[in-house]
Amino acid sequence: MQKGKASIQFEEPPIIAGMASVAGKKEGQGPLGHLIDVIEQDDMCGKDNWEAAESAIQKKAAELAMKKSGAEKRDIRYLFAGDLLGQLIATSFGIVDLEIPMFGLYGACSTMGEAMALGAMTVHGGYGDQVISMASSHFATAEKQFRFPLAYGNQRPFSSTWTVTGCGAVVIRKGGRGVARITGVTTGRIVDFGARDSMNMGAAMAPAAVHTIRQNFEDFDVDETYYDRIITGDLGEVGKKILLDMMKEEGHNLESLYMDCGIEIFDKNTQDTHAGGSGCGCSAVTLCAMILPKIQAGEWRRVLFLPTGALLSTVSFNEGQSIPGIAHGVMIEKI
Amino acid sequence: MQKGKASIQFEEPPIIAGMASVAGKKEGQGPLGHLIDVIEQDDMCGKDNWEAAESAIQKKAAELAMKKSGAEKRDIRYLFAGDLLGQLIATSFGIVDLEIPMFGLYGACSTMGEAMALGAMTVHGGYGDQVISMASSHFATAEKQFRFPLAYGNQRPFSSTWTVTGCGAVVIRKGGRGVARITGVTTGRIVDFGARDSMNMGAAMAPAAVHTIRQNFEDFDVDETYYDRIITGDLGEVGKKILLDMMKEEGHNLESLYMDCGIEIFDKNTQDTHAGGSGCGCSAVTLCAMILPKIQAGEWRRVLFLPTGALLSTVSFNEGQSIPGIAHGVMIEKI
Numbered sequence: 001m002q003k004g005k006a007s008i009q010f011e012e013p014p015i016i017a018g019m020a021s022v023a024g025k026k027e028g029q030g031p032l033g034h035l036i037d038v039i040e041q042d043d044m045c046g047k048d049n050w051e052a053a054e055s056a057i058q059k060k061a062a063e064l065a066m067k068k069s070g071a072e073k074r075d076i077r078y079l080f081a082g083d084l085l086g087q088l089i090a091t092s093f094g095i096v097d098l099e100i101p102m103f104g105l106y107g108a109c110s111t112m113g114e115a116m117a118l119g120a121m122t123v124h125g126g127y128g129d130q131v132i133s134m135a136s137s138h139f140a141t142a143e144k145q146f147r148f149p150l151a152y153g154n155q156r157p158f159s160s161t162w163t164v165t166g167c168g169a170v171v172i173r174k175g176g177r178g179v180a181r182i183t184g185v186t187t188g189r190i191v192d193f194g195a196r197d198s199m200n201m202g203a204a205m206a207p208a209a210v211h212t213i214r215q216n217f218e219d220f221d222v223d224e225t226y227y228d229r230i231i232t233g234d235l236g237e238v239g240k241k242i243l244l245d246m247m248k249e250e251g252h253n254l255e256s257l258y259m260d261c262g263i264e265i266f267d268k269n270t271q272d273t274h275a276g277g278s279g280c281g282c283s284a285v286t287l288c289a290m291i292l293p294k295i296q297a298g299e300w301r302r303v304l305f306l307p308t309g310a311l312l313s314t315v316s317f318n319e320g321q322s323i324p325g326i327a328h329g330v331m332i333e334k335i
Numbered sequence: 336m337q338k339g340k341a342s343i344q345f346e347e348p349p350i351i352a353g354m355a356s357v358a359g360k361k362e363g364q365g366p367l368g369h370l371i372d373v374i375e376q377d378d379m380c381g382k383d384n385w386e387a388a389e390s391a392i393q394k395k396a397a398e399l400a401m402k403k404s405g406a407e408k409r410d411i412r413y414l415f416a417g418d419l420l421g422q423l424i425a426t427s428f429g430i431v432d433l434e435i436p437m438f439g440l441y442g443a444c445s446t447m448g449e450a451m452a453l454g455a456m457t458v459h460g461g462y463g464d465q466v467i468s469m470a471s472s473h474f475a476t477a478e479k480q481f482r483f484p485l486a487y488g489n490q491r492p493f494s495s496t497w498t499v500t501g502c503g504a505v506v507i508r509k510g511g512r513g514v515a516r517i518t519g520v521t522t523g524r525i526v527d528f529g530a531r532d533s534m535n536m537g538a539a540m541a542p543a544a545v546h547t548i549r550q551n552f553e554d555f556d557v558d559e560t561y562y563d564r565i566i567t568g569d570l571g572e573v574g575k576k577i578l579l580d581m582m583k584e585e586g587h588n589l590e591s592l593y594m595d596c597g598i599e600i601f602d603k604n605t606q607d608t609h610a611g612g613s614g615c616g617c618s619a620v621t622l623c624a625m626i627l628p629k630i631q632a633g634e635w636r637r638v639l640f641l642p643t644g645a646l647l648s649t650v651s652f653n654e655g656q657s658i659p660g661i662a663h664g665v666m667i668e669k670i
Contacts, residue, residue, distance in 0.1 A: 001461045002412070006436040008462050049654050077337070078522060086421025086480070087648035088441050092525055092659055101341040101522035102661070103449055104441045106423050114438055118453065125460030126336045127343050145421070145650075187413060187436035190427055313422035315480075319384050324427055326437065 004219025007186040007329075014123040015178035015335070017130070017171045018069025021288035022061040023281070024139065024165030030266045035289040036166070037064055043140065043165060051089055054138035057167045058083070058094030062132055065169035065288075069178070076100050076171070077128030080115035083136045084108065084163075084280055085145055090136055100132070108309030109205075109234050110188065111135040112168060112284040113328030116305075117185040119172045120330070129174050135307075136167035137279025146198065146312060159200035161236045161262055161278035162271075168284025170292075178335060180295045183302075186216040186329035190311065194322045198312055201323070202239025202262075202275055205308040208325030209235060210246045212306060216329050217252075224252050228300040231291060232327070233283035233307035234262035236275030261286035261307075283307040291332070301334045339554025342521040342664075349458040350513035350670065352465070352506045353404025356623035357396040358616070359474065359500030365601045370624040371501070372399055378475065378500060386424055389473035392502045393418070393429030397467055400504035400623075404513070411435050411506070412463030415450035418471045419443065419498075419615055420480055425471055435467070443644030444540075444569050445523065446470040447503060447619040448663030451640075452520040454507045455665075464509050470642075471502035472614025481533065481647060494535035496571045496597055496613035497606075503619025505627075513670060515630045518637075521551040521664035525646065529657045533647055536658070537574025537597075537610055540643040543660030544570060545581045547641060551664050552587075559587050563635040566626060567662070568618035568642035569597035571610030596621035596642075618642040626667070636669045 003009040021036045028039030038060060045053040058081070066076065079098065082105035083090040095102060107114040115133035122128050140150060142163035148154040172182065191211050195204035209232050217223055224230065224247075235243055240260050247254050261283045262276030287305060294300050308327040317323070338344040356371045363374030373395060380388040393416070401411065414433065417440035418425040430437060442449040450468035457463050475485060477498035483489040507517065526546050530539035544567050552558050559565065559582075570578055575595050582589050596618045597611030622640060629635050643662040652658070 002463060006412075051650060051654065077341075082441070084422075085648070086650065087419075087443065087646060089646070089648045089651040089656075092646040093651065093656065096525040096527050096659055099524055101524045103453065103522065104661075106417070106439045106441045108422065118438065121457065121460060121462055125456060125462070127456055127460070128337060187438065189434055189436045190431040192431050311422060311424070311427040313420070313424045315386060315421065316424040316428065319386065321424075321428065324431055326439075 006215050007184055007219035009184045010124050013181035013183045014120040015173045015176060016180045017173040017178040018065055019170040019288035019292050020061045020064035020068055021168045021285045022057045022166060023285050027164055027166055027265060030271060032265050032289050050138055050140040054090035054136055054141050055094035058090060058136045061167035061169040062098060062134060065171050069171040071130055071171055073098055075130050076132050078122060078131045080105055080119045080133045082106050082111040084142050107326055108311050109278055109280050110307040110309030110326050110328045111280045113307035113330050116330045117187060117328055120182040123172050123174050131172050132169055133172060134167060134169035135280035135284045137163050137281035138165045139163045142279055146314060156274060157199045158274045159238045161201055161234060161275045162273035163279035164265060164277045164282040164285060166281035166285040168288035179292050180332050181335050182330060183333050184331040186212055186219060188212040188327040190324045190326050192322055192324035196322050198317055200238060201278060201310040202236040203242055204310045204323040205325040206235055206239040206242035209243055209306055209308045209327040212327040212329045224254050224257060227257060227302050227304050229257050229259055230254060230304045231259045234278035235260045235308055236262045238275050295332055295334050298334055303332045305330045305332050341550050342519055342554035344519045345459050348516035348518045349455040350508045350511060351515045352508040352513040353400055354505040354623035354627050355396045355399035355403055356503045356620045357392045357501060358620050362499055362501055362600060365606060367600055367624050385473055385475040389425035389471055389476050390429035393425060393471045396502035396504040397433060397469055400506050404506040406465055406506055408433055410465050411467050413457060413466045415440055415454045415468045417441050417446040419477050442661055443646050444613055444615050445642040445644030445661050445663045446615045448642035448665050451665045452522060452663055455517040458507050458509050466507050467504055468507060469502060469504035470615035470619045472498050472616035473500045474498045477614055481649060491609060492534045493609045494573045496536055496569060496610045497608035498614035499600060499612045499617040499620060501616035501620040503623035514627050515667050516670050517665060518668050519666040521547055521554060523547040523662045525659045525661050527657055527659035531657050533652055535573060536613060536645040537571040538577055539645045539658040540660040541570055541574040541577035544578055544641055544643045544662040547662040547664045551639060559589050559592060562592060562637050562639050564592050564594055565589060565639045566594045569613035570595045570643055571597045573610050630667055630669050633669055638667045640665045640667050
């Protein structure tokens, strides 16, 4: 059960019974657009403000994930959910109508990994037969929360990423048929290399991702050959380079099997997203739209899914603090 | 194991091996002052800003809880922690040096209940032998985050509460000797009665507390006579009245066994705190300083500890949204 220093191996792996992805127009125009369940053409989703739009996206994703996995609201015992905003307002207002007991989580863009880890632990521990794990972000709510008013038309350096508008939700079930299984988790710790550039989040998160990958290898006594793919959340082009360099220094060549959701979800040549996508929704949507279907189809048999979070806040940032990172690893395998 | 709709009964109840409370000067001058482990005379804790002070308080509480329970840093498998601030910055910077795998939580002032529920589930599930559950708040960081700059000297209505500066931390262990045991949990869901007054958080949270108490009674097929005390987190004088009225309407008379940490921690006649204390630290400090010692001493044998959270955010508030509430119940008994 406990494996090494920070990991859990599930003897009876919880099943991902179904998943759903809901995203914005720009994500719909990207390389994964045809794989995403629902594309919202209006980034306001017909609501009065962006936060309410993000809430609407969360609700839609949760409801669709239940529908696709044949579960009713009353079958879901717990909800593990979070977003990027202060006090998780997108989540609070998004899931209130579902009336499901709820654990609110904050792991910055690593939240989907945290939610899946706790969801799988809960189901495997016998505390519930079915739970939902989900995370969302919205380009406009995140810019408002962390950077500049959109109306400023602020210039963005090439190291910056573009927050994904979207939500991914999975229903995790104790057993039975499903899409894939969760065989283990490696929980990240906060890693602070002193990065201070909020327009270069990849650099802030890469060391945390390296730490969790290294911990996963150590805890399970494996190396990169154990996996078909190792997929980080939103390191983007800059973070990818740092991660590959750092891993290479430790003797691990990840070139051929490494992917990053942030690089997959947008086309950097045509979509002007610079280093790639980011936000809780980036890894959550990519997981549900692309990664899980590929595992279900047998194209990949074993994936280390590793949402990465930069613990940025305007308050700590303005006080001259660094941006620590955290990454939570989830081992997903073909059934 | 699963009990009713939203509860868990632990067959082998996890043990609270030790606890620590660290609080500010004002809390030290209150009725619980002599029971709190460490009183910081300087609300800045010698740091450059309030957020760093809150981080320092978190770190001190975690270290003292480990010391008092005879655990080393390396013995603690996971940390379940949170605070009130956007992106959990008090927590991120407070616990980074502990180098413990970490689940970041946000449940507003209900966070200590959420952390203890997940901590107990983790230990009972065999995922770790020892974990820490903790939560903090700081008067000045919270005012800055949610209300007005302190320098405005803003007037506060009598329904308002005073955010506690402090942190409570417990070490939860699989078995062995300890202070008390966690026999069950009831997980709250978000309850929105449409409260819109950020200066009256008690009214926003009381319906959520009532919902979780009702759910706990239903799931375990008990009523108020099952408990020696039912103790909410920070409803204050206004929320207390609402809760007692609502429960009475349902035929439950809680008068003689109900308490609220927010009412206990300050002296309303001399400390000018109006309706009482609030913040994640309010219930966490009161738990560690007063509730657990009384259970250990046998004065109370069974307590329903119920931290209550108001999901307030300036962003949603300014957009005209209501303030939903959530409350997480933890059943704590004498060993």
